[in-house]
Ligand code: C2E
Ligand code: CA
């Protein structure tokens with residue numbers, strides 16, 4: 202075949218080669234035409250200055266691909282030469298190319314493969330172990346092969362970059378699909394606008410939030426959602442923020458299609474193009490209507506009373522504080538009025554808590570309407586205590602206001618069952634700036650005034666005074682000293698005899714607390730018992746006195762023919778909680794091996810209000826162990842008879858006020874007689890307190906009063922006086938051995 206014919210056939214073959222194995226076929230054809238020992242085609246990595254073969258052909262067929270650094274090789278020269286042909290002696294020309302030597306190469310023909318932009322993309326090379334004989338033929342063949350080879354490399358490069366782009370696009374698409382799904386499922390509304398700020402996307406939440414259909418929003422300006430409730434300047438600021446930072450966050454008020462407005466916390470971000478202009482804006486809207494409502498509700502609850510809807514104590518304080526602060530040129534006077542129901546506990550107990558709540562609500566309504574014309578703060582402070590702060594009333598005006606209020610609320614109320622109940626309140630008033638200039642102090646003054654109103658007969662008003670201040674100081678001092686005295690067990694037991702009327706025998710000693718303090722001196726129970734009750738310290742005192750009284754009793758009883766009893770005063774409050782105090786008494790008695798039937802527990806009826814069932818259970822328990830229970834101060838409370846039925850009493854102690862009046866007043870005499878008869882009918886025994894005269898004693902004897910107690914027999918005595926008293930008044934009760942011992946000793 203002539204060379205031309207041969208080339209023609211090759212051209213035909215080349216054009217029919219599939220892209221698969223294209224280069225291996227090409228180099229194999231080239232080696233056939235050029236008769237070279239090796240032919241190969243390689244791409245050039247210009248950056249790393251290396252060549253990487255795409256296909257290699259040797260005498261025996263295809264060989265493994267390789268790559269090699271270009272510098273110092275004839276291939277490097279191809280970048281600036283079209284064809285490089287070295288017919289022989291190449292190793293001498295390129296001594297730095299180790300491959301040539303290794304492969305025993307003598308001649309070299311190479312051609313640069315250029316793409317359409319004339320950039321070298323590859324090389325086509327033939328290597329000979331012996332000199333090239335027909336250089337022209339080889340060069341023609343090379344020119345013939347170089348064009349399709351370069352075209353194929355270029356095609357492949359294109360294909361690769363297309364593939365890369367396609368992959369990138371696929372990935373972007375995937376990311377976008379995820380983003381879209383996130384948007385679609387988001388509970389926040391999403392709006393995307395284009396560079397003209399026309400809406401191009403909204404998610405389902407935004408549609409639900411705004412009430413518009415999707416097609417009504419797409420293509421329009423987001424302004425469609427604007428409620429117009431924010432000033433223009435607000436939006437100007439927003440846009441300049443977006444321009445400066447590509448981001449803005451804040452609260453907008455949007456309008457639904459229905460016209461209803463709703464607050465949205467909004468974040469807007471701008472997508473910026475390479476030239477710096479905004480391509481898109483993405484806005485995320487969170488409807489905060491319910492959060493706002495919840496916040497408002499929480500704020501309301503934090504500052505208001507749930508039952509009456511009035512402001513609570515905390516809010517009352519803060520309103521007074523801010524009014525006082527603003528005061529300077531506002532008002533000259535201010536006053537706090539504290540109101541408190543008289544005997545609210547009784548209403549709760551007798552009519553039930555629901556009736557109590559109704560009453561509080563009704564009272565709140567009354568206060569509101571009474572003060573409707575006034576600039577006042579009204580608060581329910583706690584329980585049945587309400588506060589009013591009013592300004593601009595001088596002392597006289599305040600007094601008139603308070604008295605009118607007292608009259609206004611003093612009307613009949615109806616319980617849920619329709620029962621009529623009448624209530625009265627007491628009012629304590631403190632006055633700004635006279636009593637105090639600061640809210641808290643003013644409040645304390647009003648509290649003290651209220652306390653005073655309560656103790657001076659109720660259904661009344663009291664202004665704060667200096668005496669109240671010193672009384673309050675005294676109470677505070679007592680409280681501190683009582684705490685200390687309890688710790689140091691410095692309360693003493695004094696003993697007052699209780700005499701059996703019939704025999705004139707000593708029956709019991711009543712233990713009475715006595716206290717002399719280093720700082721406040723001697724204080725009487727009438728003063729320190731109420732204070733300790735008020736501050737929950739009564740247990741400590743009772744325990745200390747009981748302990749000492751028992752110790753004294755043991756000493757005395759050891760000297761008597763028959764042991765006498767001990768009456769101890771306990772607060773009924775001690776039996777209203779858990780049975781801690783009840784158990785302590787029992788334990789004390791058991792430890793000292795005292796017969797419980799010798800111990801009587803005196804309870805004052807005025808204290809018996811709350812938690813009756815618990816107290817009753819504990820008292821019944823004590824009674825079942827042998828203790829006896831006495832009702833102290835009978836007749837001074839408001840429902841003495843009711844308690845007689847409820848609690849398991851053994852003794853009634855007639856209050857000394859009745860006894861002292863019975864000789865002069867017929868009514869008192871009849872009352873005492875009635876009490877004694879009634880107690881006997883109930884199977885109880887009677888002790889008359891405060892017997893001071895023989896007249897009284899005679900009367901009580903005629904009336905069959907079982908026991909008597911009072912100064913006529915003895916005042917309360919310290920332990921060291923007891924034996925002397927017994928020896929001179931009840932000598933027959935002293936055991937004979939003791940008398941002998943005493944006689945022998947003296
Ligand atoms: P009470 O239990 O009614 O005690 C009788 C009070 O009348 C005692 O006052 C006593 O000294 C006084 N008294 C006794 N005989 C006469 C008399 O013939 N004429 C007059 N005018 N007074 C007489 P005291 O000791 O000052 O106690 C006052 C109240 O303090 C007691 O009244 C009792 O309720 C309470 N109390 C005393 N000690 C204790 C205690 O240890 N624990 C508790 N919880 N309360 C106590
Ligand atoms: Ca008593």
Ligand code: CA
Pocket residue numbers: 833834854856857890
């Ligand atoms: Ca009494």
